[in-house]
Amino acid sequence: MMNNTDHKDASKNIDSTFHMTLTDYISPPLFANGHIQSIFPNVFRKVNGVRYERERIQTPDDDFLDLDWSCNGHPNLAVVCHGLEGNSHRAYVKGMVKALNSGGWDALAWNYRSCSGEPNRSMRFYHNGATDDLDWVVRHVAGKNRYRRIALVGFSLGGNLTLLYLGKDDPDPRVSRAVVFSVPCDLKAGAEKIAKPANTIYMKRFLKLLHEKIKAKAELFPGKIDDYGYSSIKDFKGFDDRYTAPIHGFRDAYDYWEKCSSKPHLTNIRIPCLIVNALNDPFLPESCYPIKEVEQNPKLHLMMPRSGGHVGFIRFNRENLYWSEALAVSYLNGKI
Numbered sequence: 001m002m003n004n005t006d007h008k009d010a011s012k013n014i015d016s017t018f019h020m021t022l023t024d025y026i027s028p029p030l031f032a033n034g035h036i037q038s039i040f041p042n043v044f045r046k047v048n049g050v051r052y053e054r055e056r057i058q059t060p061d062d063d064f065l066d067l068d069w070s071c072n073g074h075p076n077l078a079v080v081c082h083g084l085e086g087n088s089h090r091a092y093v094k095g096m097v098k099a100l101n102s103g104g105w106d107a108l109a110w111n112y113r114s115c116s117g118e119p120n121r122s123m124r125f126y127h128n129g130a131t132d133d134l135d136w137v138v139r140h141v142a143g144k145n146r147y148r149r150i151a152l153v154g155f156s157l158g159g160n161l162t163l164l165y166l167g168k169d170d171p172d173p174r175v176s177r178a179v180v181f182s183v184p185c186d187l188k189a190g191a192e193k194i195a196k197p198a199n200t201i202y203m204k205r206f207l208k209l210l211h212e213k214i215k216a217k218a219e220l221f222p223g224k225i226d227d228y229g230y231s232s233i234k235d236f237k238g239f240d241d242r243y244t245a246p247i248h249g250f251r252d253a254y255d256y257w258e259k260c261s262s263k264p265h266l267t268n269i270r271i272p273c274l275i276v277n278a279l280n281d282p283f284l285p286e287s288c289y290p291i292k293e294v295e296q297n298p299k300l301h302l303m304m305p306r307s308g309g310h311v312g313f314i315r316f317n318r319e320n321l322y323w324s325e326a327l328a329v330s331y332l333n334g335k336i
Helices: 004-011 034-044 091-102 131-143 157-168 187-194 197-220 236-248 253-260 263-268 291-295 323-332
Strands: 053-058 064-070 076-081 106-111 149-155 175-181 273-276 300-303
Touching: 034 091, 053 131, 064 091, 064 131, 076 091, 076 131, 076 157, 091 106, 091 149, 091 323, 106 131, 131 149, 131 157, 149 157, 149 323, 157 175, 157 263, 157 273, 175 323, 187 197, 187 236, 187 253, 197 236, 236 253, 263 291, 273 323, 291 300
Parallel strands: 076 106, 076 149, 149 175, 175 273, 273 300
Antiparallel strands: 053 064, 064 106
16 A cells, blocks of 8 residues: 555645545445455345346357346436446445436446456456447437436556546547546566565455466367466466467567556546555555546546545445545445
8 A cells, every 4th residue: 555655745736626636435333344344245234125137248259248128217327337356236235236227327337358257258368458348338328318428437557447438449439437446557567566575365365266267268269279287377467478368469468558548648638537556555556546647637636535445445434435436436426
């Protein structure tokens, strides 16, 4: 996490407007630690009352994406992008979907390739730069002509994907607003941060989950991909060098990280977008707090709460509504 000097350096660039602020989230007692904020919701949070209707759409390369809809007949739709090794049923996704439905939005939580419970058909799977899949989902939704406005909500990898899409691609004009949380917008620095000893528990978990996808791919494509010696991979560089980069046309992990980081494209975003990165996020190094880029683009807003962890922002109440969910709905509705 950032040390005291990092906090002071960041604070110098904060003004008293909503454009950037440090002070908008206060953690519950005993939950200020970034690791506790990150782990507790994943282990203990349960979100009830969300019912999905699944739709499978075909991609241009003869693969498929599984979309989970939660609709109440609202005129606007929010497309929710999950994080690394997540899916539409993770608590943070369902919590956001439930809040959106209560706040006047239909919601679509889409699953990246191989994240819906079934391996995808092609050699490729998902990664930080797969904006073509996000674009395909948005075009599919826009083609239905059911919604006046479309918003994007992203978490972690899904936040980077969302920002990269908005800054690099040409979104449908109905995409009018976005909010993202816990975004590793500098992928190289983020990969190096999570590889540190303090984050070993997270690194091991991600590599274990990714291993399952590699084994599934090996069954589908024998001779083209295997998991021989997988235990020697200790970090994202090892994984991305061996799998992500060659499968998806990048030279190596560094090439992948450079081309798929959203940070260089933030100044190109042309719709209102809120970025929320907690200062005690154990995954994010200082370069993932894009203060300079936000200062250069009036469409961007950056919130850097002192606490919140990684996709945490815990809040205890009768509605089981987390601070991040209430914030997202308020921002998408133009109330803040």
